[in-house]
Amino acid sequence: MKNKTSFKGSVLLNPVPVVIVSSKNKKGISNVFTVAWTGTICTEPPMLSISIRPERLSYDFISETMEFIVNIPSRSLTWETDYCGVRSGRLHNKIEEMKFDMIPGSHVNVDYINQCPVNIECRVTKIIKLGSHDIFLAEVLQTHIKNEIIDENGKFCFEKANLISYCHGEYFPLSEAPIGKFGYSVVKSPKIIKEYKEKYGKFPLLSKKIKQK
């Protein structure tokens, strides 16, 4: 029996990030709104994308100035994150309502939300029309990170940032403990294997390399 049910196209990519995007129009009015349709798209140059419905106020602001800031919320800002996604800047001053502490960006003429542990300043390089949403490709110019999540060696300790994910209409916290690390499946040093087993739990080691035909 088939163990799966099939559905016609809808995007069930989960979980995805959920971020608050700030922008400022040419008159100097700021707005914030929530975006889950975002992702990293390139490592060098560092780039990310956000997709926006053309009817959103932020669509006008960002296409006017080609600048925005991605503010990554922590768990304590889940409620604010939701609110900024369901209320429009045309009717609400969400920045004042949420009591966001706005700090001017250093590379773009946009303010960032100081309460968010990470803020990413971006400049749009291309807007592509898709349908309900248009995708904005953007280069990352500068990032600001809360000092508390940087350790004494300069390492970013994201597990201390209490970040959240968006999964099929709900917000989920990331658990504090990671379960693996990039490249952990191929380590060979017995010392590191032991360390990873302690940190990430038991994991299998491949016994047999099978060549591609």
Added chain:
Amino acid sequence: MKNKTSFKGSVLLNPVPVVIVSSKNKKGISNVFTVAWTGTICTEPPMLSISIRPERLSYDFISETMEFIVNIPSRSLTWETDYCGVRSGRLHNKIEEMKFDMIPGSHVNVDYINQCPVNIECRVTKIIKLGSHDIFLAEVLQTHIKNEIIDENGKFCFEKANLISYCHGEYFPLSEAPIGKFGYSVVKSPKIIKEYKEKYGKFPLLSKKIKQK
């Protein structure tokens, strides 16, 4: 004193999804590789993007056929997910090594990984050169979902899928309990407010609407 430290551009968008992408070249050879640079980019038509380094074998396969399948791993496949990201299909038959059970897609000539709870069949509409990675924009044609995560009313219960996130080089499980739901910040019905408070914990209710200037 400034509570943040600033860094020149690097993409610190976190957490992001981590998925295994399958493809098949014109000769009928299948390959799988891991992608974290992915995201939903449009709701209607349903679209997602994946970014790929041009030197990857999957880059050749997918640009040849313009088709791929996104396979979303659950927690029990974390090790396999890592392995498929660090080993190349030029040297390894990762599908055999990982003992993946491959099922032919219904809308594309690509097989999906049956062990993954969600599989998303995609057709590429555009490839855009960026730098270290090129972005592949793709339309979602069909999705397959494990019966166990669909309840008797047809609702998808993603909290039962044990999905994972990728955050700054580490894999994290999503906790089982959600902490909010899209739109929960603006519900007005006392009954629903009570229900949400029980489900998601205490949340503040806005006292004052502030008009945008």
